[in-house]
Amino acid sequence: MHHWQPDPNGPSPRPNGLRPAVFFDRDGVVNACPGPGSYVLSWEQFTFNEGIIEALKLCRQRGYLTVLATSQQGVGKGLMSAAQLEEIHQRMQDHLRIHGAAFDCVKACTCLQSSPDCTCRKPSPEMLLQAAEECGIDLNRSLVIGDAPRDIVMGRNAGLPCSIRILGTKNEQEHPPATYQLHGTAGLPALLAELLHEQRDPSHP
Numbered sequence: 001m002h003h004w005q006p007d008p009n010g011p012s013p014r015p016n017g018l019r020p021a022v023f024f025d026r027d028g029v030v031n032a033c034p035g036p037g038s039y040v041l042s043w044e045q046f047t048f049n050e051g052i053i054e055a056l057k058l059c060r061q062r063g064y065l066t067v068l069a070t071s072q073q074g075v076g077k078g079l080m081s082a083a084q085l086e087e088i089h090q091r092m093q094d095h096l097r098i099h100g101a102a103f104d105c106v107k108a109c110t111c112l113q114s115s116p117d118c119t120c121r122k123p124s125p126e127m128l129l130q131a132a133e134e135c136g137i138d139l140n141r142s143l144v145i146g147d148a149p150r151d152i153v154m155g156r157n158a159g160l161p162c163s164i165r166i167l168g169t170k171n172e173q174e175h176p177p178a179t180y181q182l183h184g185t186a187g188l189p190a191l192l193a194e195l196l197h198e199q200r201d202p203s204h205p
Contacts, residue, residue, distance in 0.1 A: 019199065020141035022059045022192070023128055023155065024103075026070035028147035029166055029185065030092075039074035041084070043091045054189040056101035062192075063199025065135055068106040069127040069144075069154070075110035082110060105131045122150040125158035132158075143179075143195070145188070152178045164191065 027033050027040060032047045034040050059066050068089075074080050089106050096102040107127035111118035120126040132139050143162035144155030152163045153176060165178035166185055180191060 018136050018138035019063065019065050021065035021067050021104075021131070021135070021137045022196075023067045023069050023131075023142065023144040023160070024056075025144075025146035025148070025151045026068055026072075029145055030068065033147070039072070039079055040088065041074065041080045043088050046088055046092065048095075049185040051186045051188045053096065053099050053101050055185070055192055056096060056103070057099060058189055058192050059196065060100065062196040064142075064196055065104045065137055066101075067128070067131045067135070067137070068103045068108075069122075069131070070107070071109045071122050073110065073112050073121075076112040076115065085110065105135050107131055122148075123153035123157055125154055128154065128158040128160070146178075149176060152176055162195070164188070 024030055028049075030049060030052050031040065032049055034045065040046050056066055072085055075082055075085055085108060089108070093102045093106070107120075107130065109118070109120040109122070109127060111121050113121065115121075118124075128139070128144075131137060139159045140161065142160050143164065144151060144158075144160050145164045145166065146152060146154070147166040147168075152165060155163045156176070162180075163178040164180045164182065166188075167181055167183050180195075182188060182191065
């Protein structure tokens with residue numbers, strides 16, 4: 001499993017406890033979905049979805065860590081290298097950092113869907129559990145945003161109490177239902193503004 005190290009400029013876990021996080025799927029949520037059977041193979045093919053930068057910035061302003069958890073079996077298929085995937089994520093982070101919206105951690109499962117040895121592919125909670133351990137995340141106060149049932153199940157398997165499903169990007173069954181559903185990402189900042197309670201450090205009232 002390829003993973004990006006936590007953003008050194010991002011918020012660090014408080015000394016008095018764990019912090020909640022918002023976990024984001026990538027294709028179809030953070031960026032435009034390339035379509036069934038297709039993959040984003042270069043930065044030139046990467047287009048941020050409407051509202052996503054505002055949503056990420058809001059999460060950070062409210063004191064939530066942000067984690068990208070994505071399946072990228074294009075690497076496993078040999079369509080791109082791990083280094084090319086890392087370059088896309090580096091440039092994504094560079095762009096988001098300009099807006100104060102960079103992810104605190106990026107996790108990517110690059111295994112083939114058919115791989116019998118893979119333990120990280122969704123709906124496995126492994127990417128979320130690893131991020132929680134590395135970044136000091138309270139999974140019981142966190143939520144996941146995805147556009148496919150496997151994202152929602154991944155969140156449930158990790159013990160997350162809340163999920164948001166972006167509909168219309170993946171031609172898959174609608175079940176299991178998410179806690180909230182949106183037709184597109186444009187409404188994501190407004191929904192998160194309602195859901196995310198501002199996290200304050202008790203040592204600095």
